[in-house]
Amino acid sequence: MQRIINDPDNVVDDAVRGYLRASPSLYAATDHPRVLKYAGETPDKVGVVTGGGSGHEPAFLGYVGEGLCDAVAIGEIFSSPTADAFLDAFRAADRGRGVACLYGNYAGDNMNVKMARQMAEMEGIDVKTVIARDDVASAPADQRDQRRGVAGEIMMWKVGGAAAARGDDLAEVIRLAQKAVDACSSIGIGLSSCTIPANGKPNFSIEPGHMELGIGHHGEPGIEVAPLTDATSMAKSMCDPVLADQDFTGGEVAVLVSGLGATPNMELNLLYAHIADRFEAESITVHRADIGNYFTSLEMMGATLTVMKLDDELKPLIDAPARSLAITR
Amino acid sequence: MQRIINDPDNVVDDAVRGYLRASPSLYAATDHPRVLKYAGETPDKVGVVTGGGSGHEPAFLGYVGEGLCDAVAIGEIFSSPTADAFLDAFRAADRGRGVACLYGNYAGDNMNVKMARQMAEMEGIDVKTVIARDDVASAPADQRDQRRGVAGEIMMWKVGGAAAARGDDLAEVIRLAQKAVDACSSIGIGLSSCTIPANGKPNFSIEPGHMELGIGHHGEPGIEVAPLTDATSMAKSMCDPVLADQDFTGGEVAVLVSGLGATPNMELNLLYAHIADRFEAESITVHRADIGNYFTSLEMMGATLTVMKLDDELKPLIDAPARSLAITR
Amino acid sequence: MQYLNTTHGTDILEALVDVIVENRNYLSEVDGAIGDGDHGINMAKGFRLCGESIQGQSLGLSKALGTLATTLMGSIGGSMGPLYGSLFLGMSNAIKECETLDARAFGDMLTGGLNALQGISDAQVGDKCLLDTLVPAVDDYRRAADNGEDFPAALDALRQGAERGCESTRELEARIGRAARLGERSRGHLDAGAVSCRLLLVTLADSTERHLEKAAA
Amino acid sequence: MQYLNTTHGTDILEALVDVIVENRNYLSEVDGAIGDGDHGINMAKGFRLCGESIQGQSLGLSKALGTLATTLMGSIGGSMGPLYGSLFLGMSNAIKECETLDARAFGDMLTGGLNALQGISDAQVGDKCLLDTLVPAVDDYRRAADNGEDFPAALDALRQGAERGCESTRELEARIGRAARLGERSRGHLDAGAVSCRLLLVTLADSTERHLEKAAA
Ligand SMILES: Nc1ncnc2c1ncn2[C@@H]1O[C@H](COP(=O)(O)OP(=O)(O)O)[C@@H](O)[C@H]1O
Ligand SMILES: Nc1ncnc2c1ncn2[C@@H]1O[C@H](COP(=O)(O)OP(=O)(O)O)[C@@H](O)[C@H]1O
Ligand SMILES: [Mg+2]
Ligand SMILES: [Mg+2]
Ligand SMILES: [Mg+2]
Ligand SMILES: [Mg+2]
Numbered sequence A, B: 001m002q003r004i005i006n007d008p009d010n011v012v013d014d015a016v017r018g019y020l021r022a023s024p025s026l027y028a029a030t031d032h033p034r035v036l037k038y039a040g041e042t043p044d045k046v047g048v049v050t051g052g053g054s055g056h057e058p059a060f061l062g063y064v065g066e067g068l069c070d071a072v073a074i075g076e077i078f079s080s081p082t083a084d085a086f087l088d089a090f091r092a093a094d095r096g097r098g099v100a101c102l103y104g105n106y107a108g109d110n111m112n113v114k115m116a117r118q119m120a121e122m123e124g125i126d127v128k129t130v131i132a133r134d135d136v137a138s139a140p141a142d143q144r145d146q147r148r149g150v151a152g153e154i155m156m157w158k159v160g161g162a163a164a165a166r167g168d169d170l171a172e173v174i175r176l177a178q179k180a181v182d183a184c185s186s187i188g189i190g191l192s193s194c195t196i197p198a199n200g201k202p203n204f205s206i207e208p209g210h211m212e213l214g215i216g217h218h219g220e221p222g223i224e225v226a227p228l229t230d231a232t233s234m235a236k237s238m239c240d241p242v243l244a245d246q247d248f249t250g251g252e253v254a255v256l257v258s259g260l261g262a263t264p265n266m267e268l269n270l271l272y273a274h275i276a277d278r279f280e281a282e283s284i285t286v287h288r289a290d291i292g293n294y295f296t297s298l299e300m301m302g303a304t305l306t307v308m309k310l311d312d313e314l315k316p317l318i319d320a321p322a323r324s325l326a327i328t329r
Numbered sequence C, D: 001m002q003y004l005n006t007t008h009g010t011d012i013l014e015a016l017v018d019v020i021v022e023n024r025n026y027l028s029e030v031d032g033a034i035g036d037g038d039h040g041i042n043m044a045k046g047f048r049l050c051g052e053s054i055q056g057q058s059l060g061l062s063k064a065l066g067t068l069a070t071t072l073m074g075s076i077g078g079s080m081g082p083l084y085g086s087l088f089l090g091m092s093n094a095i096k097e098c099e100t101l102d103a104r105a106f107g108d109m110l111t112g113g114l115n116a117l118q119g120i121s122d123a124q125v126g127d128k129c130l131l132d133t134l135v136p137a138v139d140d141y142r143r144a145a146d147n148g149e150d151f152p153a154a155l156d157a158l159r160q161g162a163e164r165g166c167e168s169t170r171e172l173e174a175r176i177g178r179a180a181r182l183g184e185r186s187r188g189h190l191d192a193g194a195v196s197c198r199l200l201l202v203t204l205a206d207s208t209e210r211h212l213e214k215a216a217a
Helices: A008-022 A083-093 A107-122 A141-146 A152-165 A170-182 A231-245 A265-281 A314-319 B008-022 B083-093 B107-122 B141-146 B152-165 B170-182 B231-245 B265-281 B314-319 C006-022 C024-034 C039-054 C061-075 C080-094 C103-120 C131-146 C151-171 C178-186 C192-211 D006-022 D024-034 D039-054 D061-075 D080-094 D103-120 D131-146 D151-171 D178-186 D192-211
Strands: A027-029 A035-038 A047-054 A071-077 A099-104 A127-132 A184-190 A210-213 A224-227 A252-259 A285-292 A302-309 B027-029 B035-038 B047-054 B071-077 B099-104 B127-132 B184-190 B210-213 B224-227 B252-259 B285-292 B302-309 C002-005 C212-214 D002-005 D212-214
Touching: A008 A027, A008 A035, A008 A047, A008 A071, A008 B265, A008 B285, A035 A083, A047 A083, A047 A107, A047 A152, A071 A083, A083 A099, A083 A107, A083 C061, A083 C080, A099 A107, A099 A152, A099 A170, A107 A127, A107 C080, A107 C103, A127 A152, A127 A170, A152 A170, A152 A184, A152 A252, A152 A302, A152 A314, A170 A184, A170 A314, A184 A231, A210 A231, A231 A265, A231 A302, A252 A265, A265 A285, A265 A302, A265 B008, A285 A314, A285 B008, B008 B027, B008 B035, B008 B047, B008 B071, B035 B083, B047 B083, B047 B107, B047 B152, B071 B083, B083 B099, B083 B107, B083 D061, B083 D080, B099 B107, B099 B152, B099 B170, B107 B127, B107 D080, B107 D103, B127 B152, B127 B170, B152 B170, B152 B184, B152 B252, B152 B302, B152 B314, B170 B184, B170 B314, B184 B231, B210 B231, B231 B265, B231 B302, B252 B265, B265 B285, B265 B302, B285 B314, B302 B314, C002 C006, C002 C151, C002 C192, C006 C024, C006 C039, C006 C061, C006 C192, C024 C039, C024 C178, C024 C192, C039 C061, C039 C080, C039 C192, C061 C080, C080 C103, C103 C131, C103 C151, C131 C151, C131 C192, C151 C192, C192 C212, D002 D006, D002 D151, D002 D192, D006 D024, D006 D039, D006 D061, D006 D192, D024 D039, D024 D178, D024 D192, D039 D061, D039 D080, D039 D192, D061 D080, D080 D103, D103 D131, D103 D151, D131 D151, D131 D192, D151 D192, D192 D212
Parallel strands: A047 A071, A047 A099, A099 A127, A252 A285, B047 B071, B047 B099, B099 B127, B252 B285
Antiparallel strands: A027 A035, A035 A071, A184 A210, A184 A302, A210 A224, A252 A302, B027 B035, B035 B071, B184 B210, B184 B302, B210 B224, B252 B302, C002 C212, D002 D212
């Protein structure tokens, strides 16, 4: 395990210290060691909170900033933050106008957010949630409530964060964040595994010469393990289920291709060329494409594709200014 | 080799096509398939050009944009662009006020730039160069002309690009870019090798449980191969030679910690915490720190540290606005 | 009739802490077969913290279980924090008012824990998780108590239900958690959460039995 | 006295293209031992392109060498593009005005190439690169020609110098290029650039010799 760490059991705390030192204009500490809040001035607005396990950097903490999230709860590697951490993130983000907690559909996160929300209500903090379920590989369309949240969460944060920043009330922020992530269909393709520092051995295995279509962000099983194909075929394997999930034809979309960690950016762009070809063939207009490491799984190789259907309401929120480690526009 | 590619021999061309499709607001094609130019309006200013081998993404092409480089020459993986490509990049960037070609000290780049410059002069394009030599591990301080250019190039592009953007003339852009990279001392630490697609096997090897201090961006030999230590010791091994190279004590610096590709961001931030501790102990004030994948070596694991001494002339240029894939501020 | 005096909270809790801390490596080993091998680390971290926080205090059982619940919720995260947290919080809440517990009240405590846990999770018996231990153990306990068996016999039913339930996970295909990734290949191994749950229930039964008193007839 | 009519440019060039394309795998194999195994790929790419671009044309030698130079410079990149590009450009420039080449003029052509190459690179004999082949080959040729040996004998000196120089790289420790990473371990292997240079010089000598004509006395 070739890592830049000290005690493998303290990786997350040690990294949080680094983030605080490196980006004091973005992050401020809170009373909870696993909660960071935006360091800038936040006007009187709806608070936006997210959280999840570590190991997905820049998610989740990289989306704290201007026009995005106000506070983040940080879990162990690939493990939900505690209910306490979510509660403290709610406290840090609340300006009296309520808190939108925007996170992904994982058992641990669901339970911890649920408990934190109960505790917050007791303190008079109004918390509403949107749970991302954009991974088309994790369940069929008619069981959307079973689906995992993946990189569609980024669209949810962007839209929810922008709505909150312009002064929308909690109900509206929630409506728009929900609309944003409902407009997203995503899929991942895994080319190699990754090693959680505290475990010291690969989390699962993908044989060289193979790939796993539909793999989850922690190595959750995908649709199919198949021999490694070329990028043209991979693009097709990813576009087919995504384009079958919603009717994107003739519309305008935002596209996000994220690396899983160790796949170089040039390969992500190379892959995107084929995705763009396909969209062109289906008369889908790409309003914007973001290609890079936006939601990773430690040092996994592979990529995820997220396609979001845009309309006049979502487009300006996707394009709105933002400043954070992950997105600055 | 778990890669998202088609023909391994065409990776670079295929990726360039992807970059063009993904970021039409940043990149425009030129007559040369291996030259991209900034797609936005460029006022009447000194042209800034860079170039180098591929596999270092976001370097080099990720630094084309507003307030940065105007055109880039793109080589094969880990191999200098052709003289023709440099020449066409000069042509694309020239607005009649001359071109600053800012690149790194590698034999191939030196030769190709030299030839391209001769051809450009024949066309009446005035090209001046700055050659980055910031890697302290590649030669002692009294043989600085032997040193390789590494992530200090980013500071050179940022400062040169900002100077050109505000209208400085060629001599001044060159002076400032030279001053910027002279103010930089860098070092890398490698934890694993990487595989060039067309070769299909690792470029060199680092045994598990070992690391190479001072490794170059293509696996050039470092100062020492040593057993893998913890992050605290790695920070010391990196800070010692860098801080010995120039007198940073009591001054203000910009710090850049770049991953080599596959090392997760959280480890880079974790490492930075220890670097920041050291700087504090030496009364060095960090004006800004950028931590992320800024100059990579395909999927190598490891990190580089670049420290740049700031003064009143360099600081505003480092902080000046920029928009590109790699840096937006 | 026999009953448990709830003043023994600290004592009973320390036994729970001890059994988890002692089995730290074993639990991780079980998790290693089809999970990521950290169940012992996660559990021991939370239980040890709780042990430290109650040290030297003499707590009632409800208070002790409540402290365990909040420590787990505040320190483990993931799924185990809220699941075991709710279980012990539900148990704590069910006996808030009680100074003594007879076999029926003890059963209400177990049911309170199970209900709280099920209020927060959709996991089912058969998914290959701690519920595969917990549900049959609580069912068996209640059946014994309802059938009028005495307190020690009911505790024995709890133990046996827990053992049987835990053992049942060996043949199950995991439907939740990391092991679900393995599908068919998750068969043939015990589930780590089911094992920790068995350790906790058996230890709870043992230490309760040690503290049973005869009511002055 | 013997001379080469420079009208045979296409023919001579095709021989150079052929020898590189035929030895594509061999050159990569040599590079694979202490480099990254792509020297054959890189060289064949440039030479094949050049072969295609001159096909069907009847070029003078200077023009043919100039085309090779610009194709290499425009297509290979790295170090090999400019190094071989300059070499052939220097050779081309040295004979721009010549309709025939005698042994001395042929030597001037070689020297012109070497000078151009050295004008662009600081690489030295002993660094373990193509200069280790080129320099002794050109030296030996010149010495033979200056000593008044006839054209075929001088070409033979070129061949032998190239062979000897190439072979000398086996014992050298690489100081430049990728192989420099290996330090001591780079010994015992030929340098790929030195091998391609030997192939080119030997082939140049061979095809020149085939085209030699006797001047009407
Ligand atoms: N969604 C869930 N609901 C109930 N139990 C679960 C769930 N996910 C996992 N478990 C239980 O958690 C156990 C593993 O716990 P642990 O190793 O501590 O956490 P992790 O899986 O995050 O490494 C499994 O053996 C299983 O019993
Ligand atoms: N700086 C240099 N100057 C002269 N020759 C060099 C230099 N670097 C490499 N070479 C030559 O290049 C050869 C390798 O060429 P090639 O494999 O085509 O390129 P690369 O090293 O980029 O893969 C080496 O065998 C050596 O002869
Ligand atoms: Mg586990
Ligand atoms: Mg775990
Ligand atoms: Mg090469
Ligand atoms: Mg090579």
